[in-house]
Amino acid sequence: MLVGCITNIVDLIGGERLALSILSLAFAVLTLYALKKYELSTKLKIGIIYSHLFFLSFPAVLFTTNLACGSMCMPCQDNTYALIGYALPSTLALATIAGFVVIPSFYIVSHKRMEISDKELLRFVHRHARRMKIKKLKLYAIDRAKPLAFSFRSFRSAIFLSVGLLDVMNRKEIEAVLLHELAHLQRRSSALKLSHALLRLSPLSLLARFHHDAGEEERRTDAFVVRQQKTERYLLSAKRKMDAFCCHY
Ligand SMILES: [Zn+2]
The missing domain is CATH 3.30.2010.10 (Metalloproteases ("zincins"), catalytic domain)
Incomplete structure (x- = not known):
C-alpha cells in the first residue's frame, strides 16, 4: 500500500525532479541550521539567508513550471533539463524579491x-x-x-x-x-x-x-x-x- 503510494507520487512528479527537490530542501535545512548554529559575519549571513530562500523555493518553482508547461502543451513538460532552465532564473528572481523582505525583517526581529x-x-x-x-x-x-x-x-x-x-x-x-x-x-x-x-x-x-x-x-x-x-x-x-x-x- 505504502510502496504503491510512493510509486504513484514518483510517477506523477518524476523521479529526477523528486530527487532534485529533496536535495534542494535538504540544502534549505542545512543553510537554516548553519544560520542558527554559527556566529557569522553580516555578509555571510545575508548570503546564507539568500541561499536558504533559493533552496526552499526551488522545488515549488520547478513543479509550477512543469504544470505551466503542461497546461500550455509545451514540450518542456516532464523534460527535467528544460524545466531547470526555466526554473533556475525564476527561483533566483523569487529568492531575491523574498530576500528584500525577509533579510531586513530578520535583522529587525533579531535586534528588536x-x-x-x-x-x-x-x-x-x-x-x-x-x-x-x-x-x-x-x-x-x-x-x-x-x-x-x-x-x-x-x-x-x-x-x-x-x-x-x-x-x-x-x-x-x-x-x-x-x-x-x-x-x-x-x-x-x-x-x-x-x-x-x-x-x-x-x-x-x-x-x-x-x-x-x-x-x-x-x-x-x-x-x-x-x-x-x-x-x-x-x-x-x-x-x-x-x-x-x-x-x-
Ligand atoms: Zn555609506
Whole structure:
C-alpha cells in the first residue's frame, strides 16, 4: 500500500525532479541550521539567508513550471533539463524579491530588544528623518565590539550602530555617522534609486547596502554630513575611529 503510494507520487512528479527537490530542501535545512548554529559575519549571513530562500523555493518553482508547461502543451513538460532552465532564473528572481523582505525583517526581529533608547539620539535622528521625509525609521544597536554602522530600507527604514561604535565615538561623531546613514536612506527612497535598484536586482546589490565603498554615493552622503554639520571634523574623526579597528576584525 505504502510502496504503491510512493510509486504513484514518483510517477506523477518524476523521479529526477523528486530527487532534485529533496536535495534542494535538504540544502534549505542545512543553510537554516548553519544560520542558527554559527556566529557569522553580516555578509555571510545575508548570503546564507539568500541561499536558504533559493533552496526552499526551488522545488515549488520547478513543479509550477512543469504544470505551466503542461497546461500550455509545451514540450518542456516532464523534460527535467528544460524545466531547470526555466526554473533556475525564476527561483533566483523569487529568492531575491523574498530576500528584500525577509533579510531586513530578520535583522529587525533579531535586534528588536536592542532598540536604542537614548532620548537625545532619537530626537536627533527623528528630527532629521522628518525633514528628509524618511518614514518609520528605527534605530538599533548591534552587539559587536567593532565600530560599524549600516542602514537599509525595505518596508521600513532602520539604522544599525554597533555597541563598539557607541562606545568609542563622541556625540558629534555619532551624529555624523547618523547623518551619513540618513543620507543613504534618503537616496534609496528616491524614484530614481528604486528603478536603479530594480535594474540591478540581484543578491549582490543587497550586499552592497551593507558594504561601504568609496564610490559616488559615499561622496554624496559625506558631502551631506559636512553641509549639515558645517564642518568635516567629526566625520573625519568618526572615519578614523572606524578605520583604526578595521584590521582587527
Ligand atoms: Zn555609506
